[in-house]
Amino acid sequence: MKRxxxxxxxLFSLTLFTSCFEVLEEISLNADGSGKMLVTFNLSxxxxxxxxxxxxxxxxxxxxxSKEDIGKALKEAKNHLKTINGITNINTTTDYDNYIFTxxxxxxxxxxxxxxxxxxxSKHNKKSKTNFSTSNFSFNSSINSFKRSFSYDNSIKxxxxxxxxxxxxxxxxxxxxxxxxxxxxxKEVSNTNAKISxxxxxxxxxxxxxxxxxxxxxxxxxxxxxx
Amino acid sequence: MxxxxxxxxxxxxxxxxxxxxxxxxxxxxAKAVVSIKGGNVTDLVSIAEFENSKIGKxxxxxxxxxxxGKVSNLDDLGIDLNRSFYYFxxxxxxxxxxxxxxxxxxxxxFESLMPERQxxxxxxxxxxxxxxxxxxxxxxxxxxxxLLLTFSQQTSQHNDYSYNDYGVVEEYAVEEAVDVVDxxxxxxxxxxTFSESEFNFxxxxxxxxxxxSFVFTNTGNSDLxxxxxxxxxxxxxxxxxxTAISPGESGEITVKFNSKNRSGIQNKTxxxxxxxxxxxxxxxxxxxxxxxxxxxxxxxxEEIMAEETVIESTESIYNEDYYERxxxxxxAKQLEENKVLIAYAKSTMIGNYAKGSILKNxxxxxxxxxxxxxxxxxxxxxxxxxxxxxxxxxxxLGPNYMGLYDTMDNIYGDMSVTSRLNFEKEHASLxxxxxxxxxxxxxxxAMYDGKMNSNxxxxxxxxxxxxxxxxxxxxxxxxxxxPDMMTNMFENFKDDEVAAFIPIGMRLLSLIIDEEGVAKILxxxxxxxxxxxxxxxxxxxxxxxxxxxxxxxxxxxxxxxLPGFLMMITSSEGDMFxxxxxxxxxxxxxxxxxxxNGIYQLKTNDLPIELNFMFKDNAILMGxxxxxxxxxxxxxxxxxxxxxxxxxxxKNSSIIYVNGQEIASTFPREVMPDDIKKRIDFISxxxxxxxxxxxxxxxxxxxxxxxxxxxxxxxxxxxxYFLNMINALID
Numbered sequence: 001m002k003r004x005x006x007x008x009x010x011l012f013s014l015t016l017f018t019s020c021f022e023v024l025e026e027i028s029l030n031a032d033g034s035g036k037m038l039v040t041f042n043l044s045x046x047x048x049x050x051x052x053x054x055x056x057x058x059x060x061x062x063x064x065x066s067k068e069d070i071g072k073a074l075k076e077a078k079n080h081l082k083t084i085n086g087i088t089n090i091n092t093t094t095d096y097d098n099y100i101f102t103x104x105x106x107x108x109x110x111x112x113x114x115x116x117x118x119x120x121x122s123k124h125n126k127k128s129k130t131n132f133s134t135s136n137f138s139f140n141s142s143i144n145s146f147k148r149s150f151s152y153d154n155s156i157k158x159x160x161x162x163x164x165x166x167x168x169x170x171x172x173x174x175x176x177x178x179x180x181x182x183x184x185x186x187k188e189v190s191n192t193n194a195k196i197s198x199x200x201x202x203x204x205x206x207x208x209x210x211x212x213x214x215x216x217x218x219x220x221x222x223x224x225x226x227x
Numbered sequence: 228m229x230x231x232x233x234x235x236x237x238x239x240x241x242x243x244x245x246x247x248x249x250x251x252x253x254x255x256x257a258k259a260v261v262s263i264k265g266g267n268v269t270d271l272v273s274i275a276e277f278e279n280s281k282i283g284k285x286x287x288x289x290x291x292x293x294x295x296g297k298v299s300n301l302d303d304l305g306i307d308l309n310r311s312f313y314y315f316x317x318x319x320x321x322x323x324x325x326x327x328x329x330x331x332x333x334x335x336x337f338e339s340l341m342p343e344r345q346x347x348x349x350x351x352x353x354x355x356x357x358x359x360x361x362x363x364x365x366x367x368x369x370x371x372x373x374l375l376l377t378f379s380q381q382t383s384q385h386n387d388y389s390y391n392d393y394g395v396v397e398e399y400a401v402e403e404a405v406d407v408v409d410x411x412x413x414x415x416x417x418x419x420t421f422s423e424s425e426f427n428f429x430x431x432x433x434x435x436x437x438x439x440s441f442v443f444t445n446t447g448n449s450d451l452x453x454x455x456x457x458x459x460x461x462x463x464x465x466x467x468x469x470t471a472i473s474p475g476e477s478g479e480i481t482v483k484f485n486s487k488n489r490s491g492i493q494n495k496t497x498x499x500x501x502x503x504x505x506x507x508x509x510x511x512x513x514x515x516x517x518x519x520x521x522x523x524x525x526x527x528x529e530e531i532m533a534e535e536t537v538i539e540s541t542e543s544i545y546n547e548d549y550y551e552r553x554x555x556x557x558x559a560k561q562l563e564e565n566k567v568l569i570a571y572a573k574s575t576m577i578g579n580y581a582k583g584s585i586l587k588n589x590x591x592x593x594x595x596x597x598x599x600x601x602x603x604x605x606x607x608x609x610x611x612x613x614x615x616x617x618x619x620x621x622x623x624l625g626p627n628y629m630g631l632y633d634t635m636d637n638i639y640g641d642m643s644v645t646s647r648l649n650f651e652k653e654h655a656s657l658x659x660x661x662x663x664x665x666x667x668x669x670x671x672x673a674m675y676d677g678k679m680n681s682n683x684x685x686x687x688x689x690x691x692x693x694x695x696x697x698x699x700x701x702x703x704x705x706x707x708x709x710p711d712m713m714t715n716m717f718e719n720f721k722d723d724e725v726a727a728f729i730p731i732g733m734r735l736l737s738l739i740i741d742e743e744g745v746a747k748i749l750x751x752x753x754x755x756x757x758x759x760x761x762x763x764x765x766x767x768x769x770x771x772x773x774x775x776x777x778x779x780x781x782x783x784x785x786x787x788x789l790p791g792f793l794m795m796i797t798s799s800e801g802d803m804f805x806x807x808x809x810x811x812x813x814x815x816x817x818x819x820x821x822x823x824n825g826i827y828q829l830k831t832n833d834l835p836i837e838l839n840f841m842f843k844d845n846a847i848l849m850g851x852x853x854x855x856x857x858x859x860x861x862x863x864x865x866x867x868x869x870x871x872x873x874x875x876x877x878k879n880s881s882i883i884y885v886n887g888q889e890i891a892s893t894f895p896r897e898v899m900p901d902d903i904k905k906r907i908d909f910i911s912x913x914x915x916x917x918x919x920x921x922x923x924x925x926x927x928x929x930x931x932x933x934x935x936x937x938x939x940x941x942x943x944x945x946x947x948y949f950l951n952m953i954n955a956l957i958d
Contacts, residue, residue, distance in 0.1 A: 024770065024778075044769065048789070055834070198775070201775060204776040
């Protein structure tokens with residue numbers, strides 16, 4: 001269970017040594033509440049840096065994960081997903097030429113997806129006395145509203161401030177993008193930074209990681225759909 | 228005019244007499260000497276200049292805090308910064324003695340820095356004042372002219388406190404020493420003064436748990452340490468502070484008494500193990516468990532009931548006696564050693580040695596010379612120092628154990644090291660020279676007797692290079708000298724098997740290895756050059772989104788600056804190189820390819836750069852720039868290396884050179900935050916280069932030198948340069 005975090009930790013530790021990386025979160029939601037999720041970590045822009053770093057054992061006192069470490073972590077993540085009801089068709093891809101890693105799955109309801117992280121987050125909250133919302137995704141079928149929850153916790157900033165300036169630089173130029181696609185038309189979105197596509201079927205939100213860390217911008221969003 | 232000259236002369240002499248150099252206090256047989264020439268340093272950067280620099284201010288701030296506001300400038304320290312500071316070490320078969328000599332302007336300045344309670348510990352002896360640290364036994368001794376810190380480091384096993392310390396033989400000496408202790412430094416003990424040493428809980432019910440705190444004050448002169456507290460009964464639990472209690476400070480011993488399963492009058496003793504004069508302190512608690520009426524009787528029966536205490540604690544007291552005896556023996560021994568050290572310190576302060584000072588040691592005077600070096604470290608004779616250490620380690624195993632001392636002498640005999648730190652106008656240098664005996668010199672000379680391939684100088688341009696690393700050794704020399712050296716080293720070794728095996732083994736080795744054959748493959752000289760910072764285009768993958776936010780993968784390009792390098796290794800085995808590379812081409816699944824120009828290329832995602840290999844004339848070349856390789860192959864590369872670097876590379880056995888200015892100015896600044904950009908700019912404007920040089924063997928000695936060249940403009944000299952750099956770079 002704990003090991004699922006390894007993948008994010010490992011990928012994060014890779015990003016520690018680079019300045020440009022992208023995280024992409026895509027969800028396609030069907031009318032019946034089932035759907036597909038795809039998360040992409042793209043470190044391609046820093047690939048020469050990563051390639052040189054991966055030749056080393058550690059950088060700035062952080063251990064550099066090997067290809068085996070990354071492969072193992074992805075496999076563990078996959079195994080964790082398999083244990084959750086309603087999650088099927090789990091796929092991972094690795095591309096060491098460009099340093100792009102993906103993990104995708106199908107879900108029968110948003111709740112299934114939510115339970116992937118629920119335990120992990122509540123454990124983390126307890127351990128580190130943080131206040132992250134344990135629910136990330138929810139769907140209210142009665143009012144047809146999709147909600148991406150994210151509560152900012154001051155521990156993010158605190159931990160960030162603990163990093164030395166060399167490590168902090170890494171987050172400059174990093175982006176987090178979420179794209180949610182729906183069968184029904186999008187009526188309104190609560191996040192002012194989010195954009196609705198002209199065909200009203202998709203919501204796009206791109207946030208630079210620095211704003212996210214400093215709490216200046218949020219990725220939480222409530223999306224109301226037509227019935 | 229003549230009178231003026233005479234006056235100046237006399238003035239100088241009187242200056243010399245007054246400001247006597249402390250070097251005369253170092254005995255002739257000192258094994259190691261370090262000197263810092265205060266005068267040479269203050270010539271470069273005045274005390275006022277230092278105090279006004281950022282680092283000086285930080286230093287003073289720290290001093291001000293440490294001395295409770297007594298020191299606000301360097302002058303207050305009472306130290307004469309214009310004279311030289313020394314450290315020296317003497318060794319014998321028992322261990323090492325280390326001494327620091329610090330010139331003083333007068334003792335008042337130095338003494339005023341001491342806290343009052345330290346001042347009380349000062350012992351006066353004529354014009355000498357001193358005290359001995361109770362923990363590490365370091366002797367601090369001073370007069371108006373100098374301050375001496377001296378301590379001994381015992382390395383021999385037999386001096387450790389082990390079972391044989393309590394043997395009969397030493398008993399007598401110990402007793403005598405104990406007496407000395409009592410007379411000499413009785414005042415140094417901490418004193419534990421209790422407001423009460425007994426407490427009566429009165430009448431308590433059975434099963435009741437009561438607690439009392441005994442408050443004490445350390446009224447002695449040194450830190451009080453309580454190492455243990457034990458009660459005469461398991462029903463009584465004492466708690467004691469486990470940190471040292473400074474003189475004047477107070478503390479508490481909490482005693483908890485559990486009356487479960489007890490009845491009647493209770494008398495319990497608590498024994499504290501402390502570093503006070505007696506070594507132990509005792510406390511008592513009383514109570515009556517049960518009826519209230521009997522309380523009155525307690526006081527009367529008290530004396531008789533004290534019996535219980537003794538019965539229950541017989542064993543523990545026996546042990547305490549035993550440990551106390553050991554402790555006293557140790558202390559006595561320590562005091563005896565302190566006496567020796569104090570006498571040693573006194574003789575150093577007087578410095579009137581029968582055999583003369585270190586200045587009579589020609590090895591020292593020759594090694595140190597009369598240069599304007601700011602600091603010099605000298606180790607006179609490794610051979611005798613190592614054999615002292617060996618004798619310390621093998622004490623009692625007889626003279627020349629296993630022939631090891633002779634072995635050491637073969638290798639390290641007559642070996643000495645001198646390091647000098649020097650700040651010149653345009654460079655700062657740290658020069659270390661090793662002088663070895665004829666035997667060692669012969670081998671080392673052969674090993675480093677290499678020839679640098681002069682073709683290398685046609686393959687790079689010194690105007691663009693960021694640095695280089697050269698090795699100029701001789702593979703043949705190493706392979707020939709190594710077996711010989713090993714045989715020689717173990718010639719006198721007394722272990723028959725080893726003594727017999729090594730020469731045979733080494734002879735075999737030299738028979739098997741074809742020195743010349745190996746030398747053909749790798750002659751022993753190589754040069755690695757960081758050629759230049761090169762910008763190159765790099766493609767990466769990212770995403771674009773259509774109006775409905777469907778994503779498509781796109782490839783974009785960005786520019787990156789990466790350093791390029793060229794490595795050159797002399798070899799005459801071109802055929803072998805090509806055969807090996809051909810195997811690589813076959814086996815690497817396309818990662819290694821042979822180009823039409825005869826250049827092998829390695830492209831793999833495991834490396835952020837591509838590498839090119841080729842054999843040219845008598846060298847293997849490996850580099851990052853394909854264009855340069857092609858040009859070199861076709862003989863139209865325009866190399867440019869001036870005499871300075873050519874000489875450095877050719878005439879030394881190894882050089883590491885870093886062109887700081889070039890690196891700083893070609894550093895990809897645009898990716899850096901603004902405050903770092905400014906610093907990079909400062910460095911590129913104010914840096915020249917750094918050189919680390921290891922010479923070849925000449926007259927039995929080899930030199931290692933680190934040279935930092937500093938810019939001519941804007942800095943008075945290289946020491947001032949460092950201060951300026953620190954000023955600019957620290958926050």
